[in-house]
Amino acid sequence: MRYLVVLRHPFFLKNFAAGFGRLIERGHHVRVVFSEPPSGRVGEELIAQTAAMLPELEIGYAPAVKCARSGASQVVSTALDVLRYDLPMYGSSHFLRARALKLVRRTFGADVFLMWARRRARDKGYAAANDGLKGVLDSLPAPQHLVDFLRASKPDVMIISPLTPIGSEQSGFILAARQCGIPSLYSMYSWDNLTNKGMLRPTPDFGLVWNQSHRTEASELHGLDQDRVVLTGAPGYDIWFESQPVRERGEFCRSLGLNPDEPFILYTCSSGSIGGRKEASFVESWLTAIRTSGDARLARAGVLVRPHPQNAQIWETNDLSRYGNVAIYPRAGAIPFSGNAREDFYLSIHHAAAVVGINTSAMIESAIINRPIVAFEDEKFDDGHLGTPHYCELLKHDFMIRTRDLAANISVLSRLVGNDEALLKCSREANARFIDNFIRPLGRDQSATLCWANAVEAVSARATAAVSARPNPTAAWWQVRLALTLGWLHLFVVHPTAKFLRKRVIRRRSFRGLVSGVLRRSGPLYSAAVWGHRMAWCVLNVRRRGLHSVRTLGIFALPIPIPMFVEGKKRRLHALAERGIVARRYHDGEFRLLAEIERAFGVGGTTPDHLILGDSVHYRVRGEDKDGRTLAAMLVDQLGAGRCLALNGSAFPPTLFLEILRCIQRMPHRPRYVVLPINMRCFSPQWHLRNDNQYENEIAALRAHRPGAPIPSLEPTPADLAAFRKISVRYPDSPFETVDDFLKVIDDRAAKASDDSWRSRQIAIFHYMHPLTADHPWLAALQDTVDAAASMGITPLLYVTPLNHMWGARVVGPRFLEVLASNIAIVQSALQPRVQRAGGMFDDLSLSFADKLFFSKNEKTEHLADAGRAELANAIVADLLALAATQDSSNKVKVVAR
Numbered sequence: 001m002r003y004l005v006v007l008r009h010p011f012f013l014k015n016f017a018a019g020f021g022r023l024i025e026r027g028h029h030v031r032v033v034f035s036e037p038p039s040g041r042v043g044e045e046l047i048a049q050t051a052a053m054l055p056e057l058e059i060g061y062a063p064a065v066k067c068a069r070s071g072a073s074q075v076v077s078t079a080l081d082v083l084r085y086d087l088p089m090y091g092s093s094h095f096l097r098a099r100a101l102k103l104v105r106r107t108f109g110a111d112v113f114l115m116w117a118r119r120r121a122r123d124k125g126y127a128a129a130n131d132g133l134k135g136v137l138d139s140l141p142a143p144q145h146l147v148d149f150l151r152a153s154k155p156d157v158m159i160i161s162p163l164t165p166i167g168s169e170q171s172g173f174i175l176a177a178r179q180c181g182i183p184s185l186y187s188m189y190s191w192d193n194l195t196n197k198g199m200l201r202p203t204p205d206f207g208l209v210w211n212q213s214h215r216t217e218a219s220e221l222h223g224l225d226q227d228r229v230v231l232t233g234a235p236g237y238d239i240w241f242e243s244q245p246v247r248e249r250g251e252f253c254r255s256l257g258l259n260p261d262e263p264f265i266l267y268t269c270s271s272g273s274i275g276g277r278k279e280a281s282f283v284e285s286w287l288t289a290i291r292t293s294g295d296a297r298l299a300r301a302g303v304l305v306r307p308h309p310q311n312a313q314i315w316e317t318n319d320l321s322r323y324g325n326v327a328i329y330p331r332a333g334a335i336p337f338s339g340n341a342r343e344d345f346y347l348s349i350h351h352a353a354a355v356v357g358i359n360t361s362a363m364i365e366s367a368i369i370n371r372p373i374v375a376f377e378d379e380k381f382d383d384g385h386l387g388t389p390h391y392c393e394l395l396k397h398d399f400m401i402r403t404r405d406l407a408a409n410i411s412v413l414s415r416l417v418g419n420d421e422a423l424l425k426c427s428r429e430a431n432a433r434f435i436d437n438f439i440r441p442l443g444r445d446q447s448a449t450l451c452w453a454n455a456v457e458a459v460s461a462r463a464t465a466a467v468s469a470r471p472n473p474t475a476a477w478w479q480v481r482l483a484l485t486l487g488w489l490h491l492f493v494v495h496p497t498a499k500f501l502r503k504r505v506i507r508r509r510s511f512r513g514l515v516s517g518v519l520r521r522s523g524p525l526y527s528a529a530v531w532g533h534r535m536a537w538c539v540l541n542v543r544r545r546g547l548h549s550v551r552t553l554g555i556f557a558l559p560i561p562i563p564m565f566v567e568g569k570k571r572r573l574h575a576l577a578e579r580g581i582v583a584r585r586y587h588d589g590e591f592r593l594l595a596e597i598e599r600a601f602g603v604g605g606t607t608p609d610h611l612i613l614g615d616s617v618h619y620r621v622r623g624e625d626k627d628g629r630t631l632a633a634m635l636v637d638q639l640g641a642g643r644c645l646a647l648n649g650s651a652f653p654p655t656l657f658l659e660i661l662r663c664i665q666r667m668p669h670r671p672r673y674v675v676l677p678i679n680m681r682c683f684s685p686q687w688h689l690r691n692d693n694q695y696e697n698e699i700a701a702l703r704a705h706r707p708g709a710p711i712p713s714l715e716p717t718p719a720d721l722a723a724f725r726k727i728s729v730r731y732p733d734s735p736f737e738t739v740d741d742f743l744k745v746i747d748d749r750a751a752k753a754s755d756d757s758w759r760s761r762q763i764a765i766f767h768y769m770h771p772l773t774a775d776h777p778w779l780a781a782l783q784d785t786v787d788a789a790a791s792m793g794i795t796p797l798l799y800v801t802p803l804n805h806m807w808g809a810r811v812v813g814p815r816f817l818e819v820l821a822s823n824i825a826i827v828q829s830a831l832q833p834r835v836q837r838a839g840g841m842f843d844d845l846s847l848s849f850a851d852k853l854f855f856s857k858n859e860k861t862e863h864l865a866d867a868g869r870a871e872l873a874n875a876i877v878a879d880l881l882a883l884a885a886t887q888d889s890s891n892k893v894k895v896v897a898r
Contacts, residue, residue, distance in 0.1 A: 001460055004155035004182075005032045006062065006173050011043030012161055012189055014337050015236025017050045022453035024056050031058040031153065035170050037758045043309075044761065045813060048732075049338050062173075065145040070172050071487025072140050072480075078104060078167035079113035080133040081198025084221070086118065087126060095383035096196060099273070103166045108494035109486025110167070132475075134223075136483060137171065137202050139475035146176035157460045158182050160204065162189040164197035174202045183463030185456065186224075190361065191234075191438075192390035194218060206459045208452065210234045211441040213393055230455045233440045233448030239342065240368040241447075246343060249351040256304060256327040263417050264302030264325075265290075266352035266371075268362035272311040274384035275358055280314045282380060286356075287323045289406045295414045300325065306348055308360065309333035313810050317850055332809045332817070336365075354416040356409070359385040367399055367434050372427035374412055375400040399434035401427065591701050591714040593647055597660065600645045601667035602707050610639050610880065611664070611671040611794075613657050614648035615679055617801055617872075620863045622855050627866035634873035639880070645671070651693045653682060654781035659702040661788040667707050673880060674794050676785060678827060679801040679862060680820065680846065684770040685729045685739060688778055691720050733815060734765045742766045760811040763860045768808060769816065772823040779830050786831060790838035797879050798835060799843040800824060802872060803862050806851040820846065841879050845872070 003023060007013065013032070020030045047059055082100040084090070090097055104110045113133060121129035150158070150173075158177045163170050163186055177184045186204040188194065194214055200207070200222040207218050207229045215231060218224045250260035258264050267283060269275055275282075283305060291299050302325045307315045312333030320326040329344070336345030346369065349355060355366040356374045358381050366373045377385055385391045394400065401423075403409040415423050436444055442451050600606050612618075618632040629637070632646035647660065657676060664670055681687050701712055725740035736742050745762045772779070782798075789796045808816040824846055835842050851857040853868030864872060 001156045001457075002029045002154065003031070003456070004150070004153050004158045005030060006035050006158060006160045006170060007032060008162060008165065008168065008170065009034050009036060009043060010046045011335070013046040013050050014043075014335060015189055015234075016161070016187070017046075017053060017337075018238060018449045019235045019452045019456070020050075020057055021054050022449055023456065024054060026453070026457070029058075030056075031060065031155070033060050033062040035062050035168075035173065037061065037064060043335060045733075045815060046335065046337055053338065063145045063149050065143070066491045067143055067145065068484045068488035068491075069141055069143040070146075070169060071489075071491040072483040073137065073143070073171045073175060073487070074167050074169060075107055075109040075487045075490055076113055076133060076137045076140065076483050077171045077198070077201055078107040078110035079117060080130070080137060080201050081164075081166040082110070082114055083117050083121070083126075083129060083133065084199060086121065089389060093383070093387045093389070095273070095387055100166060106495075107167055108490040109483075112486060113483070130223075134201060134203070136475040136479045137175075139480050140175060140483060142175035142179045143172045146172050147179055150176050150180045150182060155182060157185055157456075157463055159185045159187050159456070161187045162193050162197070163200055163204070164193045166198040168198065171201055174204060178202070183460070185459055185463075187452075187456075188214060189236075191364070191393075192388070194221060195389035195393070200224060205463065206230065208232050208455050208459070210448075211438050213396075213438075230459060231441055232452040232455045233442055233446065234364075234438075235449040235452040237364060237368060237439055238447055238449045240346065240365050243342070243346045243369075245347060245350050247347060252347050252351055253302065256329050258302035258304065258327055259300075259325050262300050262302050262325065263297075263353035264304050264351070265413060265417070266348050266355045267303060267305045268355060268357040268360050268366075269306060269308040269311060269315075270358045270360045270381075270384065271308050274360070274381065275308070275311060277314050278380065279311070279358070280318055282378065284320070286376075286406065286409070287320065287326065289410055290413070291323055293410045293414065295410075295417075298410070298414045298417050301353070301413075301417050302326070304329060304348060304352070306345075306362070307331065307333045309335050313806075316806050316809070330814065332814045334814065354413055356413070359388065359391050363394070363400060364439065367431040368439065370428055370431050372416055372424060373400045373431075374409060374416070375402050376409055377402055377404050378406075379404075394438075397430075397434045397438055399427075399430040591698065591711055593649070593660075593698070594663070594701060594705055595711045596645065596647065597663055597667070598705075598707070598711065601664050601669040601671070603668060605667070605669045606642060607669040607671070608643050608645045609672045610635075610644040610675065611660075611673070612644060612646040612648075612675040612876075613652065613660065614646065614675075614677055615652045615682075615801075616648070616650045617677065617679070617862050617864065618646065618648035620855075621869075622865055625866035627870065629866075629869070631864065631869040631873055634869055635876060638873060638877045651682075651687055651690075653688075653693055653695060654778045654785060656695045656699060656702075658781045658785045658788065659699045661785055661792075661794075663702045663705055665788060665792055666705075670792050671794060673797060673883065674789050675797045675799070675876060675880070676782070677801050678782065678798055678831075680803060680823060680827075681767045681862065682778060683772050683776055683823070684767055685727060686742070686766050688776075689727050689729075689739070690724050729770070731765055731769060732771065733769050733812070733819070734762060736762070757811055760807070760858065760860065764808045764812050764816060767860065768803065768823075769812070769819045771819070772826050774826055774830055779827065782827075782831060783834055786834040786838055786840070789840075790834070794838075795883055796835060796838050796840035797843070797876070797883060798831060798840065799876065799879070800827070800846040801862050802845045802847075802849040802853075802864070802868070804849075804851050804854045804857075804859050805847050807854075807858050807860070817847075841883055843875070843879050845875060848875075 005016070005020070007016070020032070023030050050057065051059060082104050085093070085097045085100045104114060113136070117129040117133050120132055158173065160170055160173055174184050183206070184204040186200055186207040188207070188209045191210065194209070194217040200218070203223055205228065207224050209215050209218055209229055209231060210233055211231060215226060215229045218229045219226045253260040253264065267286075269279055287303060290301070290303065293299055303323070305315070305320065305326070305328045307328065307330070310333070312331070315328050315331055318328065320328060330341075334341040334344070336342045345365075349362070349366050349369045349371055352371055354372050354374055355362065356376055357363055358376055358378070363373050363375070375385070395402075401412050403412055412423075440446055440448055598605070600608055612632065612635055614632060619630045621628055621630055632648055636644045636646055661674065687693055697714055701714055725738070725743060727739045728737060729739055729742075730737075734742075742762055745759055746766070786796050786798070805817060805820065808820070824844060828842065828844070832842060849864070849868055849871065851859070853864055853871060855863045855865055
């Protein structure tokens with residue numbers, strides 16, 4: 001039988017991969033597609049891990065096409081999902097209600113149907129309002145691209161999950177399956193999906209749930225007939241029944257930096273919607289209470305804080321070492337799906353004296369591994385535990401030790417750390433009851449994965465009869481037309497406009513910036529406003545100061561803006577050149593970079609001691625920076641204008657640096673030191689394979705120049721983006737195969753908000769995660785540059801440019817740092833012997849700067865804010881001073897680890 005499995009994104013593979021393996025073993029064909037592009041959240045790495053585990057599993061993507069039909073289903077689905085939060089059972093769920101209403105405001109038109117449904121609920125009750133919205137949704141035509149996709153795939157049964165996120169686009173798949181006559185089977189992903197999210201809409205033909213409580217929820221809350229709901233247990237948790245410890249407790253503790261002679265407590269963090277950013281400060285207050293508890297054994301106990309993979313960013317820079325015997329691991333979060341991540345998660349629970357948490361699925365794993373679970377029901381997080389129905393459902397099974405304040409929590413932990421047998425026995429018995437009722441209701445010895453596969457096959461056999469019983473359209477024609485109209489407006493007008501205003505205009509800090517942002521994108525209107533403002537300024541100053549003030553203000557260049565801009569740019573660059581700074585790709589009738597080399601090192605040159613080469617990091621500044629100096633200007637100010645020459649430009653490559661050194665080799669004067677940046681992005685195809693980044697015209701001019709010769713006029717190397725886009729690339733961490741694939745995603749700034757992190761992930765991969773090899777031509781150019789400097793007696797200082805590694809780890813995960821470390825190791829091994837022979841220094845600054853030192857915390861390049869530029873300038877100057885102090889006494893390389 002052919003199964004098409006529609007998952008929202010790769011994170012959902014975690015609980016279903018084992019079940020897919022069972023179906024494949026029985027000869028079925030299973031194809032998994034994702035209903036939305038991988039969003040860049042932790043989880044995309046599961047694609048590669050699942051493919052390695054199940055080579056026969058076919059994994060792909062469903063078509064994502066915006067149309068009025070998909071927009072209509074999203075609008076009506078959102079209204080239907082939010083309507084449920086008017087029920088009395090959500091009266092204390094303030095966070096869930098607020099989240100739902102926020103999503104209504106983001107979906108244009110949903111409030112129209114929600115208002116209509118609420119009026120109907122007042123008159124006829126909630127059931128009538130719910131049925132009315134379901135009738136509108138059932139009456140909508142299916143999105144044609146999904147119908148075509150299902151017909152081309154030809155599955156016998158479609159399995160879908162999770163289906164319940166508010167406004168989820170997966171409702172279109174159910175409509176398309178109905179139109180194609182394909183049975184639909186809902187499979188429950190997690191224990192909160194039927195209460196904390198939206199509705200099962202449109203109603204699928206069958207449902208697979210974990211236990212009897214979930215069957216009741218599917219029937220009473222979602223309208224799915226009980227005889228069409230099958231119990232399977234929780235298939236995603238079978239791995240914890242099978243796991244065994246592979247490392248002793250002492251070895252595991254030592255690997256984390258914990259004292260192996262003391263017991264440790266595991267704190268399992270919650271997701272962002274439960275714990276949020278305040279969970280980090282809460283943990284600090286909890287640690288303070290432990291260390292000051294008065295119980296000597298508890299005060300000495302280790303504490304392992306395990307970040308939630310979807311809220312790990314709050315722990316990236318958090319330092320808990322002051323509490324002693326505390327570890328945060330894994331700091332970037334990890335999904336315990338396979339390999340070391342799964343082993344570490346199991347050992348963290350297995351070796352812990354107790355497991356503490358607010359509201360997280362790790363409590364379920366801890367019950368299976370049979371460790372005591374201490375639930376911290378602090379009032380700060382009431383919305384995240386007692387205010388959620390799924391947590392209250394757990395309380396019915398009475399397997400957690402509940403504590404409402406720090407005093408009660410410390411008291412319980414003191415007993416558990418002291419091995420209170422009565423409490424431990426009670427906990428073990430409660431865990432067993434919980435497993436029997438919640439995790440494996442069909443029998444503790446029955447594998448839930450096996451039960452899930454059996455249920456899928458059994459339901460598939462009943463599917464033909466279910467397909468014939470389709471709901472008849474009950475909505476009025478005007479409701480369907482209204483939904484289609486509102487859906488089209490939402491997808492093609494309101495949402496893109498709101499996103500544009502939110503990201504490009506409203507985020508500007510000043511009112512002047514807001515107005516400028518609107519006008520700047522209005523073409524002729526902006527030009528008219530700018531020149532009108534300048535003319536008004538001109539008239540005002542003539543009246544105040546006389547006609548001579550007009551020329552001073554530069555207004556006589558009206559009405560031609562481009563020459564005015566060029567002249568202003570020339571003046572700014574000339575002013576920089578006077579201080580020894582040559583920046584950007586700027587040619588003012590002559591090759592200015594070559595002119596500055598001739599002026600500094602030619603006949604009668606000024607001979608500065610320091611030659612500082614750089615790329616755009618050296619000249620880019622933010623508009624809101626308090627210190628508007630560039631990095632080059634900061635270096636010149638610290639080293640002295642007469643002692644320093646800074647040459648930098650956009651995407652300056654190592655080959656250009658090499659030709660600059662070779663050109664200086666022919667000059668009568670030379671610097672004492674040369675500073676060379678190693679930007680890890682330069683080795684990627686994004687930089688290395690783009691033809692205008694080769695600077696062929698500039699390199700040819702440098703090669704041809706001889707001391708005292710005229711400085712040639714030069715045009716920048718032209719760009720050929722069409723050829724660049726066709727280049728094939730290979731990235732193990734991305735499915736893309738050409739530069740054009742990446743650029744389409746990167747250039748799609750109008751993508752929906754849920755795709756922003758997916759876009760950021762692809763940018764991080766494209767920029768920094770290309771596998772570097774030792775024979776890379778630009779790495780060879782850096783080697784030749786160091787050798788050229790050494791042959792002239794110039795001491796080289798090489799540093800790896802700081803990059804926003806925190807952002808990379810957020811959008812890609814631990815894999816980002818692994819690839820980056822591997823590439824930097826190749827660079828260091830290739831350059832270190834040459835730097836050693838030249839008596840220079842190699843300083844790896846790649847991971848030295850926090851994200852707050854860049855243009856923004858989500859800055860996708862290496863460009864630094866004023867504080868970051870100042871810190872980098874200080875680091876470079878400190879290295880130069882260290883070289884000057886040790887140059888005469890040692891020729892050994894200094895490899896600096898920060």
